[in-house]
Amino acid sequence: MTLWFVFALMTVAAIFAVLWPLGRRARAQSQGSEGQGSEGQDSEGQDTENRGSEVAVYKDQLTEIERDLGAGLIAAPEAEAARVEISRRLLAAAAHEPAPVPKSSLKWRRAAAVLALVGLPLVAIGVYMPLGSPKLQDFPLAQRGSGSGMARSLETLVVQVEQHLEKNPTDGRGWNVLGPVLERLGRFDDAARAYRNSLTYNGESAERRANLGEALSAAAGGVVTAEAKTEFERARALDADDPKANYFLGLAAEQDGRKDDAATIWRALLAKAPADAPWRPVVQSALARVGGSGGALPALPDETITASRDMSEGDRGAMVRGMVERLAMRLKQNGDDVEGWLRLVRAYLVMGDRDKAMGASTDARQAIANDAERLRQLNEGLKTLGLDG
Known part of the structure; x- marks a missing residue:
């Protein structure tokens, strides 16, 4: 009730702001007319008349x-x-010489007054009813600046592309552009439809088949369904080394309970992957999750492995701890190595020291806080290790 009372006061104030100048002008003009019609004009009127006669002279x-x-x-x-x-x-x-003062029509003043009294409330109600609600929650300023602009730009892009594709449904390039944007917005069913149309009008490719499978899996809540698995198998048939297809086929094996098969697929994928592949940390984390080494500990040279066979269990553990400490020291000096941070976190988890793993994950986030892409890779890798908090 208080809110509506405030709205009523605001409306009255707006109406008063419109009517007040009209009333003042009307009074001023009436007073001016009376002064000019009186028999005894004052000195100001005489000065005006004199100046007018001077100009004529x-x-x-x-x-x-x-x-x-x-x-x-x-x-x-x-x-x-x-x-x-x-x-x-x-x-x-x-x-x-004073300029002539225009006389305002009483009819127009009355019309403006009626419009202010009736029109302003009607316009305010007409705008508020479809757009406003006293029950809407506030929208903090911090949330307005974080990602909202990008979301609006993506939605605008989607609308423009969809309108274009309604008129040109055979534009394969348009469907190719629309699919990833829809997937990023969380519209996975629509993304799958876009990828299917892209396959229809652009032709077969491992990338398009893998993208379709990923959209189908995302629509199923991350589960690699039979339909999605078929798409990944088709992608691998077109390109045996396609990283997305192999990763999700390994994920399908893991979800089916075949962890050994998943580890085999992911090990083969890592063996052929470039050292700087952006998805490498994700695959390594998945491999560690199913019991594979995944590079959990720093790689050992062949001679070190040979020498460690003759060590006692305590000496071997000390050697591993020393390598982990050296890795930690290296990352403190160069914190840009996302894969190195994930190896360090996994090493601490394997050694049973979860507190150090949590500390390393915090240090890693701080080290790459200014690099959005690396931070995303790190968070994905930490999530697979159960440290997504």
Whole structure:
């Protein structure tokens, strides 16, 4: 009830702001009319009349000078000097002459008053009813600046592309652009439809088949369904080394309970992967999850492995701890290595030291806080290790 009372006060204030100048103008004009119609005019009215007569006199003098100059009654230099002086006086008199005040029509003032009294509330209600609600929650300023602009730009792009594709449904390039954007917005069913149309109008490719499988899996809540698995198998048939297809086929094996098969697929994928592949940490984390080594500990040279066979269990553990400490020291000096941070976190987890693993994950996030892509890779890898908090 208080909110509606405040709205009513705001409406009254807006109406008053419109009517107040109209009322003042009307009073001022009526007072001016009465003053001009009275028999005894004041000194200001007399001054105005005098200035008006001065202007007329100066104009007549200029005309007379031109007439005398034409008749030869005055020399040209004298005529020019008189013309300059009279023109100066004319300008001074004209500058003080008041401009005529337009008379406002009473009919239009009444119409404006009625519009303010009736129109303003109606317009306010008409705008508020479809758009506003007193029950809506607030939208903090911090949330307005974080990602909202990008979301709106993506939604605008989607609308534009969809409108284009309604008129040109065979535009394969348009479907190719639309699919990833829809997937990023969480519209996985629509993304799958876009990928199917992309396959129809662009032709077969491992990438398009893998993208379709990923959209189908995302629509199923991360489960690699039979339909999605078929798409990944088709992608691998087109390109045996396609990383997305192999990763999800390994994930399908893991979800089916075949962890050994999943580990085999992921090990083969890592063996062929470039050292700087952006998805490498994700696959390594998945491999560690199913019991594979996944690079949990720093890689050991062949001679070190040979020497460790003759070590006692305690010496071997000390050697591993030393390698982990050296890895931690290296990452403190160069914190850009996402894969190194994930190896360190996994090493601490394997050694049973979860507190150090949590500390390393915090240090890693701080080290790459200014690199959005690396931070995303790190968070994905930590999530697979159960440290997504």
